[in-house]
Amino acid sequence: MTPADIMAPSRAELAVLAGQPSPRELYKYSPLSKWIPESLAGVLHKEISTSFATKWPDEIRSFFRIFDHVHDPLLRIFLRTLEPQLWQEVQGHSLFSKTALSLSPGGIVSGFQIRPEISDSFFNLKLDFQEIEAPAQPSITGFLVWVGEGISADVCLEIISDPRKAHSVLILVVAEKDSRTDLNLIISGSGQVRCNTFVSLAGPAARAHLRSVILSSPSSHHDLHNWVQHRAPETESNQTVRLLGAKDSTSVFSGQIVVENSAPRTTAYQSAKGLLLDEGAFVYMRPFLEIYHDDVKCSHGCTTGFLDPEQLFYLRSRGISESRARQELTEAFVREVFSSVGSVIQREYLNSALKHILNTCM
Amino acid sequence: MSKKLLEIQNLRAGTEDKEILRGISLAIQPGEVHAIMGQNGSGKSTLAYVLAGKPGYEVFGGSVWMNGKDLLSMEPEERAGEGLFLAFQYPVEIPGLNMSTFLRHAVNEVRQYRGLDPLDAKNFLKLVREKVQELGLSSDFLKRAVNAGFSGGEKKKNEILQLLLLEPSLVILDETDSGLDLDALKQVTEHILRLKSPERSFLIITHYPKLLEYLKPDVVHVMDDGQILCSGGWEVVKDLEEHGFENIRQSVLNAP
Numbered sequence: 001m002t003p004a005d006i007m008a009p010s011r012a013e014l015a016v017l018a019g020q021p022s023p024r025e026l027y028k029y030s031p032l033s034k035w036i037p038e039s040l041a042g043v044l045h046k047e048i049s050t051s052f053a054t055k056w057p058d059e060i061r062s063f064f065r066i067f068d069h070v071h072d073p074l075l076r077i078f079l080r081t082l083e084p085q086l087w088q089e090v091q092g093h094s095l096f097s098k099t100a101l102s103l104s105p106g107g108i109v110s111g112f113q114i115r116p117e118i119s120d121s122f123f124n125l126k127l128d129f130q131e132i133e134a135p136a137q138p139s140i141t142g143f144l145v146w147v148g149e150g151i152s153a154d155v156c157l158e159i160i161s162d163p164r165k166a167h168s169v170l171i172l173v174v175a176e177k178d179s180r181t182d183l184n185l186i187i188s189g190s191g192q193v194r195c196n197t198f199v200s201l202a203g204p205a206a207r208a209h210l211r212s213v214i215l216s217s218p219s220s221h222h223d224l225h226n227w228v229q230h231r232a233p234e235t236e237s238n239q240t241v242r243l244l245g246a247k248d249s250t251s252v253f254s255g256q257i258v259v260e261n262s263a264p265r266t267t268a269y270q271s272a273k274g275l276l277l278d279e280g281a282f283v284y285m286r287p288f289l290e291i292y293h294d295d296v297k298c299s300h301g302c303t304t305g306f307l308d309p310e311q312l313f314y315l316r317s318r319g320i321s322e323s324r325a326r327q328e329l330t331e332a333f334v335r336e337v338f339s340s341v342g343s344v345i346q347r348e349y350l351n352s353a354l355k356h357i358l359n360t361c362m
Numbered sequence: 363m364s365k366k367l368l369e370i371q372n373l374r375a376g377t378e379d380k381e382i383l384r385g386i387s388l389a390i391q392p393g394e395v396h397a398i399m400g401q402n403g404s405g406k407s408t409l410a411y412v413l414a415g416k417p418g419y420e421v422f423g424g425s426v427w428m429n430g431k432d433l434l435s436m437e438p439e440e441r442a443g444e445g446l447f448l449a450f451q452y453p454v455e456i457p458g459l460n461m462s463t464f465l466r467h468a469v470n471e472v473r474q475y476r477g478l479d480p481l482d483a484k485n486f487l488k489l490v491r492e493k494v495q496e497l498g499l500s501s502d503f504l505k506r507a508v509n510a511g512f513s514g515g516e517k518k519k520n521e522i523l524q525l526l527l528l529e530p531s532l533v534i535l536d537e538t539d540s541g542l543d544l545d546a547l548k549q550v551t552e553h554i555l556r557l558k559s560p561e562r563s564f565l566i567i568t569h570y571p572k573l574l575e576y577l578k579p580d581v582v583h584v585m586d587d588g589q590i591l592c593s594g595g596w597e598v599v600k601d602l603e604e605h606g607f608e609n610i611r612q613s614v615l616n617a618p
């Protein structure tokens with residue numbers, strides 16, 4: 001098979017674009033038609049004839065091939081339509097940089113390449129769809145994170161959705177031998193965003209920690225879909241997700257862990273918790289495990305509920321007013337995600353970003 | 363007689379479908395130490411929770427007055443402001459909430475209730491660090507999340523830390539002496555002893571005479587099935603220790 005064969009969209013995918021969610025999409029709770037507007041579907045039809053194989057250099061193609069068998073129409077559209085010249089390279093920050101680099105994706109499909117060359121590289125990025133000009137069109141923004149052998153990298157991405165249009169974000173991570181990748185994600189805003197994260201632990205002893213906080217505003221719709229693949233022995237993955245449901249909002253998390261037969265002595269953990277703050281808040285969660293090897297350690301846990309009355313009472317019994325107690329507990333609920341961030345500076349950066357969002361929109 | 367700190371009159375309370383406290387009456391004067399002993403499940407913690415205003419418990423009858431005010435009509439945070447403090451039998455873990463943030467809010471909200479200015483960050487930290495050290499807790503204690511991953515002893519000491527900071531007038535200790543090693547028990551006892559004052563009263567729930575030996579309770583109550591079976595002085599503790607609970611129950615029931 002050539003890459004071009006593999007990348008051609010199937011009939012089912014085209015059906016999806018015509019507005020009918022495939023059975024595979026249904027489990028994700030939000031029909032893809034909601035996310036792929038007609039203008040994007042048009043792009044796909046136009047681009048079908050383009051040969052993927054000729055557009056990209058070998059090196060990038062080999063990166064993409066790792067995701068060949070991911071059946072995600074969005075990913076295919078992205079890979080087929082992104083022009084190599086639209087690919088922007090993102091430089092790492094120093095450890096002490098406290099500001100985020102604001103990204104402005106141009107056009108319908110755009111991509112950013114993150115390729116740390118030295119260990120302890122930090123990428124603090126912000127993608128604010130409310131600030132991007134000409135937001136009237138939906139878009140797919142892709143990130144290619146390529147962490148080479150023995151490299152450690154922290155990527156922090158803040159996504160702010162826009163009430164005017166739905167946007168999609170794809171994050172593709174390839175982790176090579178002995179590398180460490182920390183991917184910290186904060187989604188907020190009052191619009192619609194769908195974020196798909198594809199992580200492939202491709203080399204032995206590669207490690208990845210995905211921490212995600214999904215905040216919501218009245219009537220926002222935020223989706224996060226993690227797909228973590230273990231391809232090599234002794235790889236390690238960890239997913240921690242917190243979803244906060246505001247009034248009339250919808251938040252979705254689906255997390256898939258795939259342990260290939262080629263990945264013995266793998267550990268994979270996933271913990272997702274949803275907190276419902278108000279009436280009419282919806283939080284959907286769905287863990288998925290696909291394991292093709294016996295010698296693995298895997299666990300996952302999903303819970304959704306309201307603030308714990310025991311915790312609330314504990315704070316109030318110490319004189320803290322009910323409204324303050326609720327606020328503190330809500331913040332604590334999401335902050336817990338970042339408690340395992342290794343670098344103190346990075347942890348503070350993430351917590352202050354969180355605090356800022358919670359103070360301004362909750 | 364008139365200056366009662368706490369007066370419980372024929373209190374009946376429990377959960378929605380079950381009466382747990384079946385008519386409790388007791389009065390505590392300022393500066394007094396009262397102890398409550400009684401078998402597992404007799405309703406000791408329930409009494410403490412109802413006094414502190416825990417949601418989920420219902421009052422079916424009776425009244426509780428603290429400093430002449432109707433305690434049962436107050437929110438839990440108001441009760442804390444009025445000077446009631448409950449050291450929990452099982453303090454709840456709150457991952458993600460930093461100890462020093464928690465303590466600062468607690469201290470300053472209680473100060474505000476009492477008409478005092480809030481402590482600034484510097485003075486607050488100085489005060490808290492001092493207490494943390496006195497309790498023999500490590501200096502990174504304040505950076506940890508509230509009770510999350512604390513050992514049993516650390517949780518109990520954390521209750522004492524909050525007690526020291528909030529300066530209550532009525533201290534309810536629910537088995538604060540359980541789960542402590544001998545050194546920790548000594549430390550905690552010393553702190554409680556130092557807090558004894560003519561204005562401050564204690565209601566101590568315990569299964570062991572050890573803590574009481576130091577604190578010398580003025581009154582000891584024995585609780586049984588949601589009622590106070592009998593009350594007395596130190597002889598009640600001795601009686602319990604020597605003859606056991608069942609014996610006391612029999613002699614009370616057989617009394618004319």
Ligand SMILES: Nc1ncnc2c1ncn2[C@@H]1O[C@H](COP(=O)(O)OP(=O)(O)OP(=O)(O)O)[C@@H](O)[C@H]1O
Nearest residue numbers: 377382400401402403404405406407408409418451
């Ligand atoms: N929220 C509740 N829901 C249902 N039952 C309860 C609740 N709280 C207490 N109870 C019941 O009421 C009774 C008294 O419980 P409580 O915890 O007050 O006992 P205790 O005297 O403190 O016991 P221990 O010495 O074991 O701490 C028990 O039978 C308990 O199961």
Ligand SMILES: [Mg+2]
Nearest residue numbers: 406407408451
């Ligand atoms: Mg108890």
